[in-house]
Amino acid sequence: MADFTKISQALIKGDAKTVKELTEKAVAEGIAPGTVIQEGLISGMSVIAERFKKNEIYVPEVLIAARAMHTGLGVLKPLLTESETEAAEVFLIGTVKGDLHDIGKNLVAMMMEGAGFRVVDLGVDVPAEKFVDAIREHKPSIVGLSALLTTTMVAMKDTLEAIKASEFKDKVKVMIGGAPVTQNYADEIGADGYAPDASTAVDVAKQLVGVA
Amino acid sequence: MLIIGELINTSRKKIGEAVQAGDIQYLQQVAKDQVEAGAHVLDVNCGTIIGKEPETLEWLVKLVQEVVDVPLCLDSPDPVALERALQAHKGTAMINSISLEKERYEAILPLLKGTDCSVVALCMDDKGMPENVEQGVELASRLVDGLGEEGVDPDRIYLDPLVRSVGTGPHYGIMFLETVKAIKEKYPTVHITCGLSNISFGLPQRRLLNRTFLVMAMAAGMDSAIMDPLDKVIMAHLYAARAVLGQDEFCADYITAQREGKLEV
Structure with a gap:
């Protein structure tokens, strides 16, 4: 069973490698790509956004989290259906x-x-x-x-x-x-x-x- | 080391309010404080006063020069504002800034010809900012050579190789330092300045990064900075760096600064 919390946590830490691995694993388990984006990546980035707003983290930390997000999106985007992309x-x-x-x-x-x-x-x-x-x-x-x-x-x-x-x-x-x-x-x-x-x-x- | 005091800028909240309210006394005090703290030139910028920049800049020039006896760095991309400010200015002004962007180059150049004003020259063109040392030197060369052909000698030019934050690109710090070295090698008489604090954007303890960067940039050959002279810590580092680099004969300025309590920070 995919663990979205682990994807979010890896993203928050900026650990691109783990984000990629867990994302691939989730896909292999048959979870819809849209769900992984929402529950794993977006929920992680919302934590980053919140912490950045409160000045708890700094610009380079946002950049590495975003890099981790992009590795996840790189796996998922090609798998989205046209209707999902357009939604x-x-x-x-x-x-x-x-x-x-x-x-x-x-x-x-x-x-x-x-x-x-x-x-x-x-x-x-x-x-x-x-x-x-x-x-x-x-x-x-x-x-x-x-x-x-x-x-x-x-x-x-x-x-x-x-x-x-x-x-x-x-x-x-x-x-x-x-x-x-x-x-x-x-x-x-x-x-x-x-x-x-x-x-x-x-x-x-x-x-x-x-x-x- | 030419220190250009940066505080009179209407994008700073208190200055913006003082200009809007016509608070001459406050603005004059900020001018006096900066010169007392060691600024050799004062920057004046009122770019946020949209629609009334020319008359406001002229007004600022007059009121600042009523109380301090230093040249001003007239900071605007608008040739109309600069021209009015220049007419009001006593002594030899500095213009901030020209660049290789076609429109700006053509607008600012006429203001320099036939005068002895110095000028801040940004190392960028219509394609943007340099991404490596080679591009930085190439932009600097085009500026120095191009302005030279128009009769503006290198010692009137303060090249700004453009500082970007190490928080957004880890190579930006070292790239700046190497660019400064390469420019000074090619054009020993040209000056180098910069807006220091860009180095630390997005990072904690910005002043720590700013003063570390200042010292390193001075060692690389930077001989001017647009900065906050009221920041005692950075000024103390500046005195120390000048002494270490042999720019302060017999460390006289360093010792005087100690007697004036400027080094105990």
Whole structure:
């Protein structure tokens, strides 16, 4: 019988090798891949998110836990049926035009993936049009915009305006975050959500799609 | 070792509030404190004051220079804000910053030509930041050579090889140090500066990492830093590092710092 707690614990410790072994074992026992993701990986990452929010663990520890999660997902993803893959809410993320910072964006992407979203990461320095094109292609429920600089924060407004001007106006929620960003700024530019850190971003995203 | 005091930046909560409230006295006090603590140049940044950055930067320059007699490091990517700040500035200013990003390069260059301003030059281009020593040196070379052709001598340039956290990539620390060494070998008269505290992002006891990094970077040839001069511990390490590296003749500054109580931390 598969022990999901052991998978979670190995993930929390960042022990990628054990996560991979236990995941393979669970699959061999005939447990549905979706169940292993939910009970083993996602539950482990939610502990990481919680501890990170409380400043009990540090960025490198989140990174190694995420690496462990990815080894597990590497085993499971190819086994998911099309309907299972499509059932997950899509979270599209990128750092806005002019900004090359990726740490915060990557942390949010990892946390979202760890919370069960299917994440599409557009990378850094992403122009507004590229966001709109990617929405057309990937049909996300939520778009996350990241910026670290006061000077590039304004590109969030441009991106948001481009989305609001597109046919996806009411079909996608937009949330923003990054060091200089505040709730006030989110309200000012009309974003649907704001999160001060990667863990909170998960809570906000869940609220926005109504699964909180 | 040129110390650029980083505290007057509106993305810091108290400074942002003071600027919004027009609290000149507080801002002037922060300026005085930094110079007293050993800053040679003061950075001024009001990038969070969206829509009113030019007039705010000009206002900051004037009020800071009313109380301290040091050059300022005018910190903005906006050429309009920089130009206004430059006009208000007394003495030779430093501009923060130029980079090889096409748009920024073309916007900032005219401000340097025909002046004797120094400039912080970020080692990055439209493709991004360097991922290894070779790329870092290549970006630095393009900056020094390119600016040289426009009449900006290496000793006016403060290259920033860009510090990233060892918490997100364990190679970023050693890569920075090796890049500094290689740049100094190729261009002995160019200066190197950086925003120190990036090294420790996401890690505990950041100040411990920051000061360890400062000492190592000085040994590699870094001769300036954008930092908090009110952090007594890091300043004590700076005095000690200068003495060890032979940058403090007869250890005079180190001894004076001891008499002023600056080493007992």
